[in-house]
Amino acid sequence: MIVPLGLWPVVAVAGSILGGIGYGVFAPLIATFQAAGQNAIDKCYHCFADGCLSTIKGSCTVVVDFTDFCFHSYFSYMDELSEKMPPDEKPMDVKLMKLPGCLLVGLIGMLVDVPLITVVTLWKSPYMLFRGWKRLFEDLIGREGPFLETVCVPFAGLAILLWPLAVVGAVVGAIIASFFLGLYGGVIVHQEDSLHMGFSYIISVVSLFDEYVNDLLYVREGSCLPRLRYRRNMDRNPEIEKVDNNCCNELESKGQASSTQLISENSRTLKWPIQQYRPMQVWDWLFKSYEVDGWILLRDGLITIKDIEECIVKGNCKKLCIRLQAWSILQCLLTSVKADASGIVIGDNAELTRSNMPRDKVFEWFAGPLFVMKEQLKKLELDESEEACLRKLVMECKNETPKDWNDFGYPSEDSVRRAQLQAIIRRLQGIVASMSRIPTFRRRFRNLVKLLYIEAIQADASVHHIGGILKARLSGQRSSGKGSKKDGYENDDAKGNKANENLDVV
Structure with a gap:
């Protein structure tokens, strides 16, 4: 654990710097495009004004959320783990015999997957650079996308100049993620209770990463790298099985339905993500x-x-x-x-x-x-x-x-x-x-509690205000009442309590 613990501060600092640069550059840029697409009266003003103050507020919000996660969510999880186990639950059995194998596979996975994923990333980075430039220049010539509005043309040209920075950020992010992908092999060993599955994951994760990059860059599907089976239940996807079962039940219940009707019904399901x-x-x-x-x-x-x-x-x-x-x-x-x-x-x-x-x-x-x-x-x-x-x-x-x-x-x-x-x-x-x-x-819950507190104080103040008016009226009646002073106070207190009871009902 010395290597990941030693690399963690370096990765955190580098990730924070790169994330801050990327957010500070692209958040105002996207806000500019959104302002140009809206039906605003003064688009030129909004293209320069939008994204300035909101980006600073968004950065502060990210810092607050990260602080909440470190000092609230983490300790909340730890407190839950340290609480007494209920009698109807069984604790997770972590066998000490598994830990050496998990650490071994995690270390080997990091040593193997980090260089291989880095090579794949560097090999694919020119594709990302030139394909991004190609798409931006096509939009520039055809006046589409970010070049649709005239006021956005300078900012879209800036996006062309800054596209290599985005490629560099993607490469660095992939290299940082490769450490965690390699260490995840130890988790596979513990879950599957097999060193063979862990080593198979080390080989397969490079192929999975290559296939994901190919899908992202719209190049050929799949990967030429080998992929081994690292899970015992990888034969069928449960989502695909669910869809297949639904289709079979539909065919059985509607034996006379034509294939065109089924195709039209399935095509309507493809529109669900649009309404999500x-x-x-x-x-x-x-x-x-x-x-x-x-x-x-x-x-x-x-x-x-x-x-x-x-x-x-x-x-x-x-x-x-x-x-x-x-x-x-x-x-x-x-x-x-x-x-x-x-x-x-x-x-x-x-x-x-x-x-x-x-x-x-x-x-x-x-x-x-x-x-x-x-x-x-x-x-x-x-x-x-x-x-x-x-x-x-x-x-x-x-x-x-x-x-x-x-x-x-x-x-x-x-x-x-x-x-x-x-x-x-x-x-x-x-x-x-x-x-x-x-x-x-x-x-957000802190803001909600503060809002409830303000409303509760205002409601309580209004109740006390009405109660004070009632007490003033009752005190006026005391001066004109008959009988002894002590009896008068006791009767007035009874009336005041009765009035307060009626006020509570109201």
Whole structure:
């Protein structure tokens, strides 16, 4: 481990410098093209102004997100690993006998794959340089792409001059990535429990990298380099099998359907990626629902100002971060079940389905189980009382054992039904706990907590203001009342408490 630990600071510094240069150059350039394509009144001004301040803010945002990942997400993972293992789970068995083989294959993979991938990268770099120049010059002659608007021609010419810098950045990035691709051979050895699979991966990863570069540069498909089998289950792709099974079922159910109808239906499925949502759109909808649901929970007393202050001052955000998310997503699932939607209704009349959800691997890890939970809730057929009690249990109950629900008055006495619902809630809380470790999530959630705090203070101030007016009126009535002074104060206090009770109801 000495070599990767020693190279890590060098790689981090070099990657930060190259990433900063690339972002600082190309982000304003892309913003210029976007400004020229918009229906702005003064395009010349926007071509120079857009991308300046936004690039600086974006750079600061990247630094904040990276800091959150280093000081929040990492330690959150470590705390979860160090917690006591539940009795129904088994720890991962890492055998010491596997570690020498993993380290050996990782070291050999780094020594073999780094030079070979570097050679492939340097061999393909002239193709990338001349093909990029060819495409830019074709757009320049045909007045297409970035050369469509006259005001963008100087900046597009700058892109032609800076294209070699992009090629150099791609080459350096590929060389840096080759270290990690080589070290991943140790992971293959541990997963497959075979040194043979690890050495096969070392040979195959160069072929996979070459094929990926060929696809990126639009040259011939495949690779002339050898590719060995480094996984035991590499015969069939599960996605392809799923498509094949769907096609077979469709042919069986529609025996009289013509081939042209099937082709037209399959062609419509090719249009799905065009209608897919972007991950940022979904995150925006989720945080908007978090804000609305947070205000509802404040109104109902399930979240207090003290909880928000603990989150801001002490950093104890478990109730807000985990339970508020779980409550909001549970509300989306219950709404989707009531509406009999094919997907998940996430607000603004937006429905997230398997066809329009972002094709992002990380996003699929979070969204995929939610579709399963929605179907499970649909089969349970909860009534209104169970839904109301379930929302309360998400915010106030630990949901660790079936006995935790005994003191909350859950209407159903079916122990199996309770266990199923508790399993759904625990899994939902685990999903939102993983979502909270995404770097961008922590930054946006801090802003959400501050917004809720301001709204809670304003609402509390308005209540105290109305209460002060009522007390002033009651004190005016005291001066004109009859009886002893002590009795008058006691009666006035009773009236004031009654007024405050009515105010709380309002």
